[in-house]
Amino acid sequence: MQIKKIHLSDFRNFKSKTVQFDFGVTVIVGPNASGKTNLLESLYLCSTGKSFKARVEEEMVNYGAEIARVSALVDSGNTQRTENELQAMDNGQRTTKLEVVLTRGEITIGNSPKRTEKTPRKRLMVNGVSKRLIDFAGNFKVVLFGPQDLGLVTESPSTRRGFLDFVISQVDREYRRASLSYEKGLRQRNRLLLGVREDGLSRSQLLFWDKLLIKNGDYLSKAREEFIDFVNLAKPFEDHEFSLEYDKSAISEARLDQYKAEEVAAATTLVGPHRDDFVFKEVNTKARFYKARELAKYGSRGEQRMGVLWLKIAELAFIEQKADEKPTLLLDDIFSELDDEHRKIVMQVAKNQQTIITTADEHHMSGFKKVEKIRL
Numbered sequence: 001m002q003i004k005k006i007h008l009s010d011f012r013n014f015k016s017k018t019v020q021f022d023f024g025v026t027v028i029v030g031p032n033a034s035g036k037t038n039l040l041e042s043l044y045l046c047s048t049g050k051s052f053k054a055r056v057e058e059e060m061v062n063y064g065a066e067i068a069r070v071s072a073l074v075d076s077g078n079t080q081r082t083e084n085e086l087q088a089m090d091n092g093q094r095t096t097k098l099e100v101v102l103t104r105g106e107i108t109i110g111n112s113p114k115r116t117e118k119t120p121r122k123r124l125m126v127n128g129v130s131k132r133l134i135d136f137a138g139n140f141k142v143v144l145f146g147p148q149d150l151g152l153v154t155e156s157p158s159t160r161r162g163f164l165d166f167v168i169s170q171v172d173r174e175y176r177r178a179s180l181s182y183e184k185g186l187r188q189r190n191r192l193l194l195g196v197r198e199d200g201l202s203r204s205q206l207l208f209w210d211k212l213l214i215k216n217g218d219y220l221s222k223a224r225e226e227f228i229d230f231v232n233l234a235k236p237f238e239d240h241e242f243s244l245e246y247d248k249s250a251i252s253e254a255r256l257d258q259y260k261a262e263e264v265a266a267a268t269t270l271v272g273p274h275r276d277d278f279v280f281k282e283v284n285t286k287a288r289f290y291k292a293r294e295l296a297k298y299g300s301r302g303e304q305r306m307g308v309l310w311l312k313i314a315e316l317a318f319i320e321q322k323a324d325e326k327p328t329l330l331l332d333d334i335f336s337e338l339d340d341e342h343r344k345i346v347m348q349v350a351k352n353q354q355t356i357i358t359t360a361d362e363h364h365m366s367g368f369k370k371v372e373k374i375r376l
Helices: 036-048 083-088 145-154 157-169 173-199 203-231 253-258 258-266 301-323 342-349 362-367
Strands: 002-011 014-020 027-029 067-075 095-103 106-109 115-118 121-128 142-145 240-245 277-284 328-334 355-359 372-375
Touching: 002 036, 002 157, 002 342, 014 036, 027 036, 027 362, 036 067, 036 095, 036 145, 036 328, 036 355, 036 372, 115 203, 142 157, 142 301, 145 157, 145 301, 157 203, 173 203, 203 253, 240 301, 253 258, 277 301, 301 342, 328 342, 328 362, 342 362, 355 362
Parallel strands: 027 355, 027 372, 142 328, 328 355
Antiparallel strands: 002 014, 002 067, 067 095, 095 121, 106 115, 240 277
């Protein structure tokens, strides 16, 4: 699907804003603090039901407002069709309305007297019907590439696990279900481990949750391994060959038994996909002596950017293959971070699907022959 239009009401710095998008390349131009990244955040929210930047979701509600709304219209029509063919199609059969309503947990009712009423902090809807996150995510697929993605190389394992979850969840509903079930089971098992340590509860109470974690954790690990294997088939960048090394924390009855004493002492489950990680490796084939080196430790900042770019291109291909449709590419002010050579690579990739780009300097867009520009 491609995004046709989005309307923001009291979302971040936007009191009321409607933006229409081209099915090719759209460039959002504006000075710093004009809301360019906020606009991409709203698109990401319609894809995943989550933010890529908010610490707590109420941060997305405009200061002074009680409710924020994001409403997007996405089109399942094939972008290779002519405009006349698209117009001839029944619009109701090929469009989907995605809505996200955010609150601070309560709203004001009435005028005299005023009273407050508790409300859900987030409501997700598809064509006006409320949906759980598991059924909302994946209706509109995106790949996001921004300066923060350098953290995939340098930051903590939780950043990389979050990336794996984001990518695979867009194309695999069972992965979304297994992930939610695993997280719920993990919280419950950790509470029981604390009870075993502090209150002398019997370890037999862990057996149900052990089986649940093993069943769902095995699915998560296999899906992550499949994605990483796919990425490792991606083409190298000239003399730079990148790869991902999957550091899998397998979960099984034997491993849980192996760490049972340590788990009780820590009151924490010590094995399983919640401990997974992956490492960027790079080989420079022009070097006299070369072997794979860890990019986070030994790569320059430029090489780390190249590694992330390589991963993002592979992510696009993975989603397209699994979903049999091209995701929308969101590029958040990355051209100022790249040299001319890698800007050209990104520009070439951007032409292959609907792409939405933010920039403060439209001169970076001179390599595009045709773009739709929106100024904030």
